[in-house]
Amino acid sequence: MTGFKEDPVLGTNDMIVNKEGSGTETGSSSRPPVVDKAREEGQSGRDMAGNSIHRSGSRPQLDLSKAAIQGNFEERDPTILLPNQSDDISHLALDIGGSLIKLVYFSRREDRSNNDKRTKTLQEKLGISNGSRRSFPVLGGRLHFVKFETAKINECLEFISSKQLHCGGVDVCNGLLGAAANNNAVIKATGGGAYKFADLFKERLGVSLDKEDEMDCLVAGANFLLKAIRHEAFTHMEGQKEFVQMDDNDLFPYLLVNIGSGVSMIKVDGDGKFERISGTNVGGGTYWGLGKLLTKCKSFDELLELSQRGDNRTIDMLVGDIYGGTDYNKIGLSASTIASSFGKAISDQKELEDYSPEDISLSLLRMISYNIGQIAYLNALRFGIKRIFFGGFFIRGHAYTMDTISFAVHFWSKGEMQAMFLRHEGFLGALGAFMSYEKHGLDDLMVHQLVERFPMGAPYTGGKIHGPPLGDLNEKISWMEKFVLKGTEITAPVPMAPSGTTGLGGFEVPSSKGATLRSDASALNIGVLHLEPTLEVFPLLADLKTYEPNTIDLSDHNELEYWFTVLSDHMPDLVDKAVASEGGTDDAKRRGDAFARAFSAHLARLMEEPAAYGKLGLANLLELREECLREFHFVDVYRSIKQRENEASLAVLPDLLMELDSMSEETRLLTLIEGVLAANIFDWGSRACVELYHKGTIIEIYRMSRNKMQRPWRVDDFDLFKERMLGSGDKKPPPHKRALLFVDNSGADIVLGMLPLARELLRRGTEVVLVANSLPALNDVTAMEVPEIVAEAAKHCDILRRAAEAGGLLVDAMITNSDGSKENSSPVPLIVVANGCGSPCIDLRQVSSELAAAAMEADLIILEGMGRSLHTNFNARFRCDALKLAMVKNQRLAEKLIQGNIYDCVCRYEPAN
Numbered sequence: 001m002t003g004f005k006e007d008p009v010l011g012t013n014d015m016i017v018n019k020e021g022s023g024t025e026t027g028s029s030s031r032p033p034v035v036d037k038a039r040e041e042g043q044s045g046r047d048m049a050g051n052s053i054h055r056s057g058s059r060p061q062l063d064l065s066k067a068a069i070q071g072n073f074e075e076r077d078p079t080i081l082l083p084n085q086s087d088d089i090s091h092l093a094l095d096i097g098g099s100l101i102k103l104v105y106f107s108r109r110e111d112r113s114n115n116d117k118r119t120k121t122l123q124e125k126l127g128i129s130n131g132s133r134r135s136f137p138v139l140g141g142r143l144h145f146v147k148f149e150t151a152k153i154n155e156c157l158e159f160i161s162s163k164q165l166h167c168g169g170v171d172v173c174n175g176l177l178g179a180a181a182n183n184n185a186v187i188k189a190t191g192g193g194a195y196k197f198a199d200l201f202k203e204r205l206g207v208s209l210d211k212e213d214e215m216d217c218l219v220a221g222a223n224f225l226l227k228a229i230r231h232e233a234f235t236h237m238e239g240q241k242e243f244v245q246m247d248d249n250d251l252f253p254y255l256l257v258n259i260g261s262g263v264s265m266i267k268v269d270g271d272g273k274f275e276r277i278s279g280t281n282v283g284g285g286t287y288w289g290l291g292k293l294l295t296k297c298k299s300f301d302e303l304l305e306l307s308q309r310g311d312n313r314t315i316d317m318l319v320g321d322i323y324g325g326t327d328y329n330k331i332g333l334s335a336s337t338i339a340s341s342f343g344k345a346i347s348d349q350k351e352l353e354d355y356s357p358e359d360i361s362l363s364l365l366r367m368i369s370y371n372i373g374q375i376a377y378l379n380a381l382r383f384g385i386k387r388i389f390f391g392g393f394f395i396r397g398h399a400y401t402m403d404t405i406s407f408a409v410h411f412w413s414k415g416e417m418q419a420m421f422l423r424h425e426g427f428l429g430a431l432g433a434f435m436s437y438e439k440h441g442l443d444d445l446m447v448h449q450l451v452e453r454f455p456m457g458a459p460y461t462g463g464k465i466h467g468p469p470l471g472d473l474n475e476k477i478s479w480m481e482k483f484v485l486k487g488t489e490i491t492a493p494v495p496m497a498p499s500g501t502t503g504l505g506g507f508e509v510p511s512s513k514g515a516t517l518r519s520d521a522s523a524l525n526i527g528v529l530h531l532e533p534t535l536e537v538f539p540l541l542a543d544l545k546t547y548e549p550n551t552i553d554l555s556d557h558n559e560l561e562y563w564f565t566v567l568s569d570h571m572p573d574l575v576d577k578a579v580a581s582e583g584g585t586d587d588a589k590r591r592g593d594a595f596a597r598a599f600s601a602h603l604a605r606l607m608e609e610p611a612a613y614g615k616l617g618l619a620n621l622l623e624l625r626e627e628c629l630r631e632f633h634f635v636d637v638y639r640s641i642k643q644r645e646n647e648a649s650l651a652v653l654p655d656l657l658m659e660l661d662s663m664s665e666e667t668r669l670l671t672l673i674e675g676v677l678a679a680n681i682f683d684w685g686s687r688a689c690v691e692l693y694h695k696g697t698i699i700e701i702y703r704m705s706r707n708k709m710q711r712p713w714r715v716d717d718f719d720l721f722k723e724r725m726l727g728s729g730d731k732k733p734p735p736h737k738r739a740l741l742f743v744d745n746s747g748a749d750i751v752l753g754m755l756p757l758a759r760e761l762l763r764r765g766t767e768v769v770l771v772a773n774s775l776p777a778l779n780d781v782t783a784m785e786v787p788e789i790v791a792e793a794a795k796h797c798d799i800l801r802r803a804a805e806a807g808g809l810l811v812d813a814m815i816t817n818s819d820g821s822k823e824n825s826s827p828v829p830l831i832v833v834a835n836g837c838g839s840p841c842i843d844l845r846q847v848s849s850e851l852a853a854a855a856m857e858a859d860l861i862i863l864e865g866m867g868r869s870l871h872t873n874f875n876a877r878f879r880c881d882a883l884k885l886a887m888v889k890n891q892r893l894a895e896k897l898i899q900g901n902i903y904d905c906v907c908r909y910e911p912a913n
């Protein structure tokens with residue numbers, strides 16, 4: 001038995017109930033410390049961590065002022081124009097096709113390069129300077145994807161004009177970087193419409209369209225997406241979506257099949273190396289055009305929706321119809337195989353009106369999808385290509401279409417070839433046109449420099465939102481309120497999985513009986529692409545290729561359901577705290593309500609289609625929750641709780657340090673590790689823990705937690721770690737040179753757990769880097785808050801004081817020497833770096849450049865807490881010694897991960913090999 005059980009300890013009556021700890025916040029603190037600064041800075045939109053990394057969507061993404069519904073509000077999918085986005089400069093590229101106009105535009109983020117003291121000292125300490133760092137060819141910003149129907153080109157022109165997208169222009173000398181307002185702008189455009197509508201663009205917007213070759217653009221777009229976007233490509237077979245990670249070095253050759261109005265088939269051998277080897281005129285335009293004539297549908301989506309309720313057997317001639325109900329086994333055709341699409345219409349004495357539009361639509365969809373799949377197979381066969389990527393808006397993220405294409409490829413190639421689809425399916429050409437701007441450096445961007453965010457409005461796109469949803473706060477909330485009805489309609493789960501195959505000839509009817517098709521599933525599946533050129537891969541990962549941050553895979557439906565329930569249950573309490581953290585005003589309540597709606601809508605959306613936003617792990621969900629809070633300007637929900645816990649813990653720190661100093665080295669090391677594990681109990685993200693906090697003061701809970709620390713822990717590598725630290729017998733191993741301590745929670749966790757451990761390392765001559773979040777998440781301590789905590793602690797400890805001074809942390813603090821001891825001439829420094837994240841978890845593929853720089857010299861990393869060492873990175877391997885420390889504060893996780901119980905502890909030590 002390890003850890004402790006909740007009830008025997010906390011059921012006792014003599015516990016003092018800590019009212020403060022029960023979660024009602026008044027914000028009545030007497031100290032005005034760091035956290036308040038964080039608040040001010042956050043509200044003014046500056047980077048709260050004081051560093052140049054910023055992965056968050058905390059800045060408004062879109063200004064909804066003057067947002068207007070075009071046309072009739074009662075219309076099912078009203079077009080909403082959002083004209084006033086405030087991002088500084090935009091750049092635009094177009095792909096004007098036969099059916100749709102695709103826009104890709106870039107909005108630059110303001111320069112966040114930071115010159116605060118901490119960053120400057122840090123750069124000195126780490127031996128990095130702006131001069132020696134890579135100079136980034138591209139500024140941070142966002143890529144937005146928008147589309148319009150070509151027939152409604154006026155809407156498109158109005159959108160461009162209202163957002164002044166055409167005024168960004170391009171500076172011939174400086175490319176995107178130096179672009180300034182320019183009324184004679186040249187816009188890159190591809191597709192036939194670049195020719196057809198050139199005069200219109202000149203006339204209406206005063207811009208010239210610089211025409212780019214359509215095939216060039218398709219290939220450039222596809223290559224960029226396949227190399228730079230994680231979870232771009234996926235397979236879709238019998239309702240199962242699976243993301244495929246492409247290996248950059250093994251991407252070519254592939255066949256690109258773009259299904260737009262017509263179909264192009266392009267053999268791609270490399271960047272700019274391709275040949276259009278085939279195509280077919282039977283494509284998306286055929287389905288839509290013929291479908292419109294035959295069913296009188298008014299929109300493409302309506303037509304597709306009809307197909308979901310159709311049964312093609314009434315109209316297609318099946319093998320069974322010809323063979324009297326039996327299979328044609330000799331050539332492997334089952335009775336249900338379509339022998340001839342629409343073939344039954346020959347013999348039936350029926351008119352068009354006698355067939356249901358649903359059946360016609362399905363028959364047509366199957367005919368065209370299957371045919372394209374078959375032609376693609378034949379062309380891949382011609383050139384010995386195994387991988388086929390399908391793009392174009394005909395696919396429209398529609399499960400049945402993808403399954404039919406996949407089936408055809410799989411069937412005809414006898415499983416040798418694979419059909420894959422792209423999340424940015426219809427935007428290949430527009431993206432390629434965007435990339436053809438010279439010197440924008442986009443093609444240099446790497447997968448770790450791109451963060452895709454799904455804005456708040458994503459699950460609510462009931463109407464066609466022409467712009468990345470949501471921005472200006474007030475407008476954002478009223479939009480949420482206004483469209484929530486439409487939103488729930490859309491959010492209601494629509495089963496899209498098709499039935500199984502017959503194994504031989506094709507699919508039966510789709511099993512989906514959903515009445516509504518998501519009005520814009522294809523737009524939902526792509527987010528806004530944040531370009532963060534300063535993000536880097538954590539250099540100490542042993543193997544980037546096999547690294548998967550998430551321990552829990554939510555593609556397991558039971559897991560998914562469990563964690564969705566956990567997060568949903570946590571919502572009311574979180575909203576209360578969020579509202580209280582902003583003073584409990586009416587405005588805060590409205591925002592709290594909007595947050596709850598938005599996050600619930602995301603949860604519902606993901607429950608319905610877990611892979612909608614790419615591969616889904618628990619870390620993504622926890623981060624999404626923080627992103628949602630930031631979207632509604634909840635800057636730091638746990639601010640006052642963190643502050644109170646910091647104060648309470650700092651008050652008992654001197655006693656703890658004295659106690660530690662009286663111990664032998666060996667006992668001290670054990671006590672320190674125990675201390676970290678025990679103090680990790682202060683986690684406001686865990687329901688069980690939050691219930692505990694009602695039952696005692698912070699210090700009581702900490703003591704109780706420590707008293708219950710019994711070895712062996714459920715995962716207990718302490719002896720191995722001790723041997724590395726203290727050696728065995730007379731052999732004293734050298735100290736580590738530099739340790740990175742990934743800290744977790746505020747209060748006891750950092751003050752009584754991680755800081756004393758840091759102090760021990762410093763005492764042994766190891767440089768210590770405290771790695772903390774860039775942005776608040778739950779009650780996690782942020783990099784911005786750590787220096788003040790260290791400064792307070794340093795008042796009672798010379799080791800910390802000297803190290804913090806050496807690390808430049810005490811530049812502003814008035815520290816008096818508590819023991820008057822002689823100064824160490826060159827103490828090892830204690831440094832704080834921001835990790836680039838605003839989540840309780842950490843994906844080490846995308847961290848701040850300051851963390852990456854700090855990691856270079858490190859030979860020990862300590863990951864602390866459930867989020868950083870269990871939910872993520874539990875299975876991560878490093879090139880240096882690694883210690884993972886956490887208390888498991890969730891029963892189910894304890895059972896699954898370590899076959900233990902809630903409050904069991906993990907001390908996992910993995911030496912560098």
Ligand SMILES: Nc1ncnc2c1ncn2[C@@H]1O[C@H](COP(=O)(O)OP(=O)(O)O)[C@@H](O)[C@H]1O
Binds near residue numbers: 098100261394395
């Ligand atoms: N909202 C829509 N309106 C019209 N067609 C759509 C829509 N959504 C998907 N489609 C399908 O996408 C096809 C156009 O795909 P796209 O890749 O944009 O090609 P193009 O460049 O030829 O317009 C249409 O022919 C139709 O089959």
Ligand SMILES: CC(C)(COP(=O)(O)O)[C@@H](O)C(=O)NCCC(=O)O
Binds near residue numbers: 687891
């Ligand atoms: C959000 C957390 C990962 C934070 O834990 P920490 O990293 O602070 O140890 C954790 O509280 C958690 O997994 N909470 C949800 C599960 C629950 O309420 O039991």
Ligand SMILES: [Mn+2]
Binds near residue numbers: 779780
């Ligand atoms: Mn935490």
